[in-house]
Amino acid sequence: MTHLKRAGALLAVVLLAAFVVPRIIPVPDDLISFGFHKVDEAANEQFWASLPMQYANPTVCNDCHQDKSSSWTLGDHRAVSCETCHSPANDHIAGKGLPAVDTSRDFCGTCHSSLISRPANFPQIDIGEHGGQNTCVPCHNPHDPREGMPPRLPHSMEGRENCQSCHNPSEPLVTVPPRVPHTLEGRENCTSCHGTTEARPTALPRIPHSLEGRDNCLLCHNTSAIKPFPENHTGRTTDTCRNCHQPAG
Numbered sequence: 001m002t003h004l005k006r007a008g009a010l011l012a013v014v015l016l017a018a019f020v021v022p023r024i025i026p027v028p029d030d031l032i033s034f035g036f037h038k039v040d041e042a043a044n045e046q047f048w049a050s051l052p053m054q055y056a057n058p059t060v061c062n063d064c065h066q067d068k069s070s071s072w073t074l075g076d077h078r079a080v081s082c083e084t085c086h087s088p089a090n091d092h093i094a095g096k097g098l099p100a101v102d103t104s105r106d107f108c109g110t111c112h113s114s115l116i117s118r119p120a121n122f123p124q125i126d127i128g129e130h131g132g133q134n135t136c137v138p139c140h141n142p143h144d145p146r147e148g149m150p151p152r153l154p155h156s157m158e159g160r161e162n163c164q165s166c167h168n169p170s171e172p173l174v175t176v177p178p179r180v181p182h183t184l185e186g187r188e189n190c191t192s193c194h195g196t197t198e199a200r201p202t203a204l205p206r207i208p209h210s211l212e213g214r215d216n217c218l219l220c221h222n223t224s225a226i227k228p229f230p231e232n233h234t235g236r237t238t239d240t241c242r243n244c245h246q247p248a249g
Contacts, residue, residue, distance in 0.1 A: 056089035058082045068143050075144030085142065108136045153194050163190040166240070207247045217241045
């Protein structure tokens with residue numbers, strides 16, 4: 001009987017404490033309004049809203065940068081947040097200048113250097129070998145990397161094993177000079193970037209007539225002659241015509 005009285009007294013004390021203590025110890029008003037699982041919710045919303053923005057959703061960036069977002073939303077980097085490359089949005093919005101962008105090979109290599117743990121279909125390169133010492137952005141548009149992929153060869157490689165016979169910036173007879181410094185030499189290096197799988201065997205126009213008695217192509221094909229050549233052929237000589245154009249017969 002004594003034990004029952006003690007247990008009853010203890011229970012009474014606990015119930016009294018549960019009723020009195022919350023009125024003695026200050027608690028947030030929204031503890032009562034919103035319940036235990038939403039403690040201080042209203043105050044939190046006000047608190048976070050009062051803080052300056054540090055990071056932002058890409059949709060915030062797109063409001064001003066629609067010209068970039070249009071290609072980004074369709075590109076392979078669309079899952080990469082703007083701030084991954086451009087630093088926190090607040091640094092830019094607060095008037096601290098343009099967002100800092102690291103265009104170094106090592107920065108791009110953070111995601112694209114070869115690692116055996118990455119999926120086989122994920123674009124990976126050997127940072128030490130790929131593209132010489134050029135930075136990535138002259139060839140690869142960061143917002144849509146495939147947009148800047150090295151162009152496919154518009155012709156077959158048959159009879160053109162030495163790429164640099166036409167594409168050599170150090171020689172006067174340059175057909176199409178490379179748009180960025182190329183330090184690599186040899187056909188093998190060219191085709192590692194400029195694939196031939198989409199090349200068309202007869203992509204370049206054939207000569208529709210015999211060359212007999214027509215040794216000098218430029219008599220008929222110059223900017224002011226019967227059939228002018230394209231403007232980008234200016235400065236080329238007869239010797240270079242048949243490097244690309246062969247008689248149809």
